Every structure is written in structure tokens, then in C-alpha cells.
Amino acid sequence: MALLEVEFERHIAVLIRDACLAGATEVRKLPPREIVVDAQMASYCREPGCPNYGMSPSCPPHVAGPEAFKALLGRSSLALVVRIEVPSAVLFSEERREVMRLLHEVVAGIERSAVRLGYRESKAFAGGSCKDLFCLNHADCQVLAGGGHCRNPEFARPSMSGFGVNVAKTLEMAGFGGVAKNGPAVRGEAGTSWVAGLVLIA
Template sequence: MIRKKSIQDSLIEYCKKMGVNDVRIIPSSKISVEEQFAEICKNDKCPGYGSAPSCPPFVMNSNKFKDIISTYHSALIFKFEIPTNILFGNERNEVLYLLHETASALKYFSLNNGYINAMAIAAGSCKQIFCEKHKACPVITNSGKCRYPEKACPSMSGLGVNFNKISKLLGWDKDTTKKNEEPTSNMAGIVLLKHDPEISF
């Protein structure tokens, strides 16, 4: 018997067409969120800290994000495997741009194909990725709207997501770099998914 292609199958197919190296869908309850990750942004003096609404202290705190996650049934996790010398070199922002663009495209695909309120998050600060040449973010300074509303996503670590735990769960930790000694490193994004009760999955 031939199984009918589900909306979830179409989403994974679309994700692969976008060139990701791996994609999984897991229960949203498996996403580990810890306050300390958002604290690291501040303590490690990340240049993204305080620069955009997608980063601490402006992005929602980890407890609020935990509440938000609990309203979703599942999460699509995708990764690109990037040569480590590129990821930690001059082209880093181009890689992160691709990551945010992909996460956002998956969010819109989900919204157009039977999911409601899909939410995309991705590694990195949108200020550094999209608006590095601009002095300030207009959203933070109350002087205008986001310049890249269809691409920029909230920062994964800024929301407190412990991606190491997700990597372990998915068996991706073996190819995650430690001290940048591996030839490739993973860069990942997440799209939170919620079924539209009116649509059959």
C-alpha cells in the first residue's frame, strides 16, 4: 500500500531542497531551555547583547520561552555542516545569514501548509548578521521597524536553548566541534510547529 504524503513529509522534503545536511522533527518538550545560556550572552560580552530585540535583555526570558514552547507539539531542527575555518573566519556572517533565511523560509512554508503560529529561531544575533553596517537597530531605539522582518529570527542561545543537549539527543554531537579542532561544525535552526485543528495531518 502506498502511504499518502503527509504535510510533515512535505516540510522535510522542502527543508532538504534548501540544502540542509540533516533535519529531524521531535516533540517540542525535548527542547532544553536554561536561563544560564541567556546569561552567557551578557557575561561573555557578546556584541549582540543589548543590540536588538532578538537578543537579551530584550528577547523574551527563558521562563516565558518555556511557556511558549509548551504550546507547540513539535519542533523541526535542521543543521548545516560548515567547514570550521569558514565558520570562524570572515564569512561567518554569510553563513548565519543563510541560517536565518532558511529558518524563516521554513516557518513561512509551515504557515502556508497547515501549521499555525510557526516560530523560527536560529543561532546568532540579527544585529551582527543583517545590520552590522547600521549604527543601531530601529526597533531598540524606537525609531522604526525591523529592516529584515521576513528573515531575522530570535537568537537561539539568547532564548536559553541548550543546543548541546539537542545535539546529543539527535546524535549530532559527534560532529560538533570542540575548540574548533573538527573539520566541520554544525549551525542549526529550529521551527516550532503547531497543527491547525481544521487540517488533517
């Protein structure tokens, strides 16, 4: 293996280790071309619609969308797929936001470390709306309302959905078990579920 490849693998191992120490259950490597992008997924944010549609610059219609995401994949060397497992009931409880904020913190931490290691175009993606997760008690997103700075730049990251990422299929491509294991949490059902994020190393 060439010296540069050895260095790259060493950096990726550090990023994965630190993400697990920060709260990820597991992080897997995936060639960027194997991320499943489907423009239809992004359209669901608008119709049938998400209550957070348009509420922050991290969600449609303010994000660049599937085509720009595909272009970003083309410039990326590797994707890190992050999964945090939680009891299903947690995702239907008051603790849901806490778990989602942890997801944003973990992927943003990977992105920050990757940039520090020299992968300057690296980008992190999470799930959920940063308005709902970080600015729930504010009437507006500070960026959209007045052109101000984000209140949480170190943590808030865009949602994968707005870029058309089919999360369940992408997890499957990353080897996180079959479709059944990657299905959404079901209210009232016991068992373990998950939330997932993604970091493109570029």
C-alpha cells in the first residue's frame, strides 16, 4: 500500500474511533458512489410535507438538493456512515431531540476533525431539522430571519433527506444488516432502533 493510502487509512481509523468515543454505536466506510440518492426522497419534504419544511437553511427549499449532492459525492474520497442505536421507545419520547442532537454533534465532530487533518471539503449530514433540534425556543432561525449567523454552527448540520439520500438503503449498502433491521421505528414496539448520519471525506 502506498504511503499516502496508509496515512489516509490511519486518519480514517482515528475519525471512526473518536466518533465512537463521542457516542456513535458504529461507523462504517462506504465508497461515495454506493450512497443511494433518489430525488423523490427529497420531494417528500415538500409533499406530503414536513412541519419543518423551509424553517432553516439546512432543509429544503434552502439546500442545494440531490443533483448538487451527487456532484459532491463525485469529489469525495470516502463516506463514513454513522449509526447510533437507541431503544425504539426513545424515538417517541421527550428524549428524541437529545438523541438527534447527539447525532448532529457526532457527525459535526467527524467533519471538524477531517478538516483539521487536511480533508478541507469534508461535509457532515444528519437527520431532523436544526430548527426543531437546536432553536425550538426561538421564533425564527437567525440565518433566515435576518441574515445573521447560525446560533449553533459547531453542531447543526443539514438533514440527509433534503438531498435525496435514501437512508435505509444506504445503511444496507454499508453493511448494517438487511432492510428489516433498517426499517423505521414503530410506535409501541419494543426493541432497538437507530438514527443515522453521514460524513463525506473530501
